[in-house]
Amino acid sequence: MKITKVETFQVAWGEGKGRSAFVRIETEDGLTGLGEASPMQGGLASLTIIAADMAPFLVGQDVLDHAVLLDTLFHKCVKLGPEGAATAALAAIDIALWDLKGKLFGQPVYKLLGGAWRTSLPCYASVGGNAWRTVDQVVEVVERRVAKEKPAAVKIRWDGDRTKLDVDIPGDIAKARAVRKALGDDFVLGFDANNGYSVGGAMRVGRALEDLGYTWFEEPVQHYHVSAMGEVAQRLDITVSAGEQTYTLQGLKDLINAGVRMVQPDIVKMGGITGLMQCAAIAYANGVDLVPHQTQPSIGHLANLHVLSTIMHLNKPVELADGWERVGSVFKNPSQPDADGLFHLPTAPGLGAEFNEEELRKRSIPISV
Known part of the structure; x- marks a missing residue:
């Protein structure tokens, strides 16, 4: 089945709510597949x-030459990085091709992945x-989300200024302690530093999180300091996680070799469904947890669900980020x-996406060159 059209477009969710990045691939038989790229x-x-x-x-090209097409495009654009925008582009193409294949064979993607x-x-x-x-504001927001969403776990994220490290370690620990007190000793908690500490700062916070019974400590140091991330992971007892800013299988391997034992690649950055399945194989071969980062509530989310359903030893919940409701009208x-x-x-x-075509068109902003 030949590809006849490839459309790229953003979807605007409303004032201050950002834009998502989509690709639509159409075939000669009129089938379409939808993919999503990183929204940065x-x-x-x-x-x-x-x-x-x-x-x-x-x-x-033939839709079923999927793997050949992806590897060809990767090497065609390899001098763009290859990390970042190019791999996110490939992720969108890959997800759209899987959506198409599922529709072609009349099967949900997870069946094509093995069940x-x-x-x-x-x-x-x-x-x-x-x-x-403030400490009180953090507790208020967390309690509101728990009451509304009934999650199996909570991760508190910092989203601070990445040009500054170790800004308020006592304050960060105080917030972590307050959330533990509010939710109780048995509630599963994660702490995402968003690359906010030096190695020394990360050790100090990590020791406090261990005492508080937190389950994982995400990206404590800058993501590009792979050896430093590994040092923190090996010196702390709490599970240190990283990988949402890792874009290649080789980069994921480097993180694992450094000592990280919970990897978090993102399906809309790391090769789409094909890439995440390859990450799952690498994680399984090395005995580490795969817990994908995933903050996009539409196509990226559905693609992520299909992959995670196929993982035998999945032991962490699926991410439910802020602003999830923004796609409800589409x-x-x-x-x-x-x-x-x-x-x-x-x-x-396919992915099983159901959407309002009229609303999607109204919010779409075509991207062409």
């Missing part, structure tokens, strides 16, 4: 790469912006977990 700066760089360098190559171990997946509430809040499923805090795996062909 609206995903504009990735969409431009697709429009200028990938779409002309893809038109006329699901589970069709319902618990969520964890990923609560951002805490660098700028994508109808599943924009929120159910009353028990569970996401349910779509069973329709």
